[in-house]
Amino acid sequence: xxxxxxxxxxxxxxxxxxxEGKKYMIxxxxxxxxxxxLQNSYNQCDWCEVYWSPPKGVKNYLVTxxxxxxxxxxxxxxxxxxxxxxx
Numbered sequence: 001x002x003x004x005x006x007x008x009x010x011x012x013x014x015x016x017x018x019x020e021g022k023k024y025m026i027x028x029x030x031x032x033x034x035x036x037x038l039q040n041s042y043n044q045c046d047w048c049e050v051y052w053s054p055p056k057g058v059k060n061y062l063v064t065x066x067x068x069x070x071x072x073x074x075x076x077x078x079x080x081x082x083x084x085x086x087x
Contacts, residue, residue, distance in 0.1 A: 005038065043063065
């Protein structure tokens, strides 16, 4: 996972596919030009719930604080923040 650069939005051009006990594959999500960097979204993933318990209705992505905690950087925009509702 750390072999790919992180970027969200239109810059993402690959999707990792991983199943427990199976091979890890990188699949192009669009045509990639020669010399273009492979850009993966670290926070749009099928395994994200391993690292945090998302609010009801939210799934398959990490939010900006978890990206910082896991990978040590604050991502470029677009960022994702979950702000609890006041009670």
